[in-house]
Amino acid sequence: MAKQLLPPLPGKQYNMLVSHVPFNKLAIDKVIRNATYITILRHPVSNYESIFGFMKIASYLNIEQNTSQDPFHMFLSNTTMYSKRIKDSYRKTLLSNRQIFDVGLDLKNHNNETLVDNVIQQASEEFDFVLIAEYFDESLVLLKKLLCWDFEDIMYFRQNKRNNKLRFEFDDWKRQRILEINKADYKLYQHFNKTFWHKVAAYGETFHNDLATFRGMLQKLRSECVDEERFKIQSRGRMNSTILKNNAPAYCNALSKEGFDILANRQKATSSDLAMDQSLSQLQK
Template sequence: MLVSHVPFNKTAINNVIPNATFITILRHPVAAYESIFGFFKIPRILHIHYAANEDPFKMFLSDTDMYVKLTKNPYYMTLLKNRQMFDIGLEPKNYDNETLVDHVIQQAAKDFDLVMIAEYFDESLILLKQLLCWEFGDILYVHQNTRSDKLRFKIDDWKRQRILEINSADYKLYQHFNETFWHKVKAYGDNFYEDLKIFRDMLQKVLLECLDKGRYVIDYANRRNRTLLKDGAPRYCTQIDRSGFGEIAARQHVQTPENNTHV
């Protein structure tokens, strides 16, 4: 398996893993954008000066073009507009070209065997299990890499609208694959929700037997809360915790486009 935060390039990946199965994950642009702003500490990067009672996210959204122009680092430039479309393969100069936006979306629909949806993560894992011929035990996870509340920003109707305007290509991408996602759920068959219930019962068992919710560590520049296992937890808990799958899942700025994936 090759699991990496990279803009998608099918030709390049085929050189590494021929005949690969391609999987990515999308997150609603509003949630993804707020996550990027908090997780990457954009106010500090863009030198947004604000008082204790001011909202730096609102300041940024009020004059986004000005702040983007102040960004010298090309990597951070890609974070501030349509990052998920960038990860799928659209160049920033083409964000406003509806024809190219549609072309990249249609090409992604052909290239990816499964596009997971972060807001329906458990449902996505059921589809992943079916696609890869896995067992329920292969998709168990624990939540990791959760942002501190200090790095979160409230979203009101005005912010939501502004975010969708700034990330219109991302929104179009998300709408397309959110629709096709439910077509895959329907195609799965009548036992989809039965399997989903079985899986969620197993996740609840993991939560009760494995995790000590009262204990966690904050590291990675005060950006990561890592829940610890209970003392004397069953051996399988350690295997799930060490697998890294939960941490990959939690980022959701993914392609894995935090993310892909951050929570």
């Protein structure tokens, strides 16, 4: 990770590392010293369906070509057989307990309850806060307090939404089957969902008022920025990306993906200039 990151801007240090990366505190500490560690968890049932759909696992395994039945149901009916067909090491990590893998548990140890409990305990000690996806707004209000931010610092609107063609319906059997496959993830989720509500209680009496204020600001933001009638299909049909209104205020761009691209391109350009200056300096010597 450290080798692939662009260097900080001249005279600066990293403020944040926001990335999809399996957690290793020692490694990340080399990039940002004395950081506040934050992650997010999602209920294993919705998370597993999302992975299956977004990563097009059915197409990868040719399930759709072999049967007219629900491919997600077919996969869940015989995960052992289908998993053996997967040669790609990354996809293998997605099909069972991916969230606790990201927190630090090796794939081979998912059924070892002692090691699962140890990783959950370690995560409790190393992470300063774990957001819960199903309570995203509530999570951001807690995050705001933890980092001493203002409401403006946690404003957002949805950038991408999974294409509806990549969604699958649930029934009780599917839910139960997913929980069986992801026992370690479910244990992890239950633990941090419980501690999450402890943090809400510890926030104090102003929590619900702050949450209502935040959601009012979000509604105003979306009404001013987002064109609800249009979207752009991207990532090979996987995502419906948000489109801003034609007359959207300038601040909307800063919150959009285009705003992040501007920052990334500026950093790349500055880093290239810095590398060129260093090269010229060496030649002059």
